[in-house]
Amino acid sequence: MMYPFWDVTTGYGILMACIAIVHVFISHFAIGGGLYLVVTEQMARRHNDEPTLAFLQKLAKFFVLVTLVAGVLTGVGIWFIIGLLNPLATEALIHNYVWGWATEWTFFVGEIAAALIYYYGWNKMAAKAHIIVGWIYFIFAWLSLVIINGILTFMLTPGKWLATGNFWDGFFNPTYWPGVIMRTGVCVMLAGLYALLVASRQAAGEFKARIVRYSVTWGLFGLALTTVVQRWYLSAILATLTTKVLPGPILALRSAAWLAIVIGGLLMLAWMLARRLPVIVAALLMLSGLAWFGSFESFRESVRKPYVITGYIYGNGVEVAKTDKYKKEGYLAQITYRTGDDGADLFRHACRSCHTLDGYRPLKPAFDGTDQKFIASIVRGAHLLNANMPPFFGTAAEADQIAAYIYKRIDQRPLDQIYPAADLGRQAFTIRCAKCHKPGTAHDKSKSFTGQSTDDLNGMLDNLPELAEGMPAYTGNATERAALVAYLQSLGKVAK
Amino acid sequence: MNLPNYEFLSAPIQLVTVLHLLTLSLHFLAMNLLLGGVIIVLIAGLRKQWDDPTLVKFVKLFPVAMAATITLGIAPLLFLQLVYHRQVYAAAIVSGWFWLLVPAVAVVVYYALYRTSLKGERTGKLSVPALLLALAGLLYISLTYSSVFSMAEQPKLIHDLYAQDQSGWVWNPATGDYLLRWLHMILGAIAVGGYWIGAIGKDSPVAFQTGKRFYMVGVALAAVAGSAYLMTVPGLMHTRAIWGLVVGIILTLGSLHLFFKKKFCLSGVLLLGSMLMMVYARHMVRLLRLADTYRPDSMRFAPQWGPFALFLVCFVVALAVVAYMVRLLTAKRA
Secondary structure, three states, X not given: OOOOOOOOOOOHHHHHHHHHHHHXXXXXXXXXXXXXXXXXXXXXXXXXXXXXXXHHHHHHHHHHHHHHHHHHHHHHHHHHHHHHHOHHHHHHHHHHHHHHHHHXXXXXXXXXXXHHHHHHOOOOOOHHHHHHHHHHHHHHHHHHHHHHHHXXXXXXXXXOHHHHOOHHHHHOOOOXXXXXXXXXXXXXHHHHHHHHHHHOOOOOOHHHXXXXXXXXHHHHXXXXXXXXXXXXXXXXXXXXXXXXXXXXHHHHHHHHHHHHHHHHHHHHHHHHOHHHOOHHHHHHHHHHHHHHHHHHHHXXXXXXXXXXXXXXXXXXXXXXXXXXXXXXXXXXXXXXXXXXXHHHHHHHHHHHOOOOOOOOOOOHHHHOOOOHHHHHHHHHOHHHOOOOOOOOOOOHHHHHHHHHHHHHOOOOOOHHHHOOHHHHHHHHHHHHOHHHHXXXXXXXXXHHHOOOOHHHHHHHHHOXXXXXXXXXXXXXXXXXXXXXXXXXXXXXXXXX | OOOOOOOEEOOOHHHHXXXXXXXXXXXXXXXXXXXXXXXXXXXXXXXXXXXXXXXXXXXXXXXXXXXXXXXXXXXXXXXXXXXXXXHHHHHHHHOHHHXXXXXXXXXXXXXXXHHHHHHHHHHOOOOHHHHHHHHHHHHHHHHHHHHHHHHHOOHHHHHHHHHHOOOOOOOOOOHHHOHHHHHHHHHHHHHHHHHHHHXXXXXXXXXXXXXXXXXXXXXXXXXXXXXXXXXXXXXXXXXXXXXXXXXXXXXXXXXXXXXXXXXXXXXXXXXXXXXXXXXXXXXXXXXXXXXXXXXXXXXXXXXXXXXXXXXXXXXXXXXHXXXXXXXXXXXXXX
16 A cells, blocks of 8 residues: 555456466476577487477477566566556565565676577587586576575465564575475476477477377376475365365365376377477467466465565555554545545456456446445455455444445446346346355355245344344345345255 | 564665665666667767677677666665655655566567677677667667656655546656656766776777767767756755765766777776765655655664674675686686
């Protein structure tokens, strides 16, 4: 709240994902690819294997163009985007870990210099010197992973740091070691995948078969290492989580598991088609790898919710340490950059990091046809919703201001005028009840409606705030109420 | 709740400032080689002043200069938060889209430089369209930086602009505040580009003469633009910035003198020194303008000497290893 808020129509999550996923996909290759190049070059030079050396020179050119340009600049892009999207968390990370970042930068300097010398020195340097530079490159690149992993895993599982504030406690946190090993496995896998893309462009024949099978081995080894260590990584996360794991991260994890099977299958296919591996298979492997990384990073980001730094800063930039202050003084008193529209300012700082009105994770359809009182109840009880939402620590008046801001921008007609009668009950349930009581989830109440009469359910709707903390009062009109009651009865019959 | 407080400095502010200014100067040195070099090569190419092979030789250096510019630019970007606290980040958010376009434009510039470099290697010819594209991108990036950093010095302007528009499509309208400074930077880049062209092309009389001319003219014009800009900064004479400027000017003249005598290494050292002084003067001007709202030494100091020592050791080792690799690269040539 000490920074202006960048109010973009695009969702923050999408912006972050676009840059971050491309970056990690390239940066992990930048490490594994370096190892692939130097190990393979060493073997090729030992056996005077000219075709392999020619292939490696091509791969090195592709490697430099991809990693030094797109890899480095998407990395810089991450710096830019996190400063725009969550400047406070960025500030906290820099103040706590400036020497970690700075150390990583020294490795980065060495890595870039080595990459350039390795590429430009291919035909100029003595073989032994060239291989030394290749190893230096890989060591620097891997060391930068060793450092960055400490800060990334700190954000997910800060461990003892929350109590001690000690640099090393946060760095060597509960997911540090599984994170390092798992990401190393990913680097090796991606080295194989990228090499296959270059190999697929070779003329069909014996050499192509050899280099394809060799690269498939890298891919499979990396995939196996990643898969094995991922279990350790996940158990370390689950052991430290203080919030419930929601369907979103689980779905992302399942997608990653299925995509790992797809990658394994495609690698086997590449092995079988080694002599004539078509570019399309190699491209599919790359796409699967990218999708796998997308799913994994999506899991890592979403399992951390509602925090951006677990237990320390919420995703909307609200600081856990200042909750008492927020409750006492309200949010507005903490917002440094004001626009003159308090409702808009509150909406931005409390909700807008994750929700737009009608784009990414939209609120408009979630509140169309409701009223200000209902919206205010939902804002106040945000932490009770069927999602890991940051709690609202502002004052009741501020919740009303946010509700007024949203209400002005939604469809204010009653629900029975927005939706056809046949669908009204289901829509009313979705908007008013399913935010917490979605069928099939932990707070599914369908069974409790079994055998309830219309009067019973009307009585329940009249007394909702007394049923549980944070339940909003029912504020719909008579037509909507009748349709909702009928729908609740139908849910009860299904659950029976 | 008793959680760690992130509002602290893990090293003395003076130390962080020195690191910031030093890495920023190194970034400028590489950036000026790139920007100034591209301008000079383009002018020379368009006027058919040199033969293509000489131009191609310089163009081959540009991707490496770009890599150095980016790599050396990361460290000052990191220390920025500690030296100027929230100012630059706040200004960047107000101009969010323009700011975010910087790395995207840099990707285009980088590929354009590789394209012209690889084409030069293959055909021995210069790719003027690719160089023009790279120049346009570099000018955009430099102007965006000038706009955002100038806005960062004016907290009230940030508040006013944000109150009017929160979309991130806000360009700093106070152009009078930074256009002269931006021009000074471009002319300075041409001067430094001239130094590099002369130093690298010392064996070619045409290249050396061209470098010399651009170095001299660039310095003279940058001095005019810089002086004009400084006249717009009230209170400058009462700060240490003025001493930084004086020393910087002396070092520049010394560098020019040594350049004429073809003592390029010493000339380069003085040039780096003068750049460091200019960067220091700029830093002091920024603090002067922020004096009412921000004092860098006001933050709590909670040292992290262990991690700092790790950084220092790694920094020295990395530099030594880079020097070793350069030796390996040049050993074959010898």
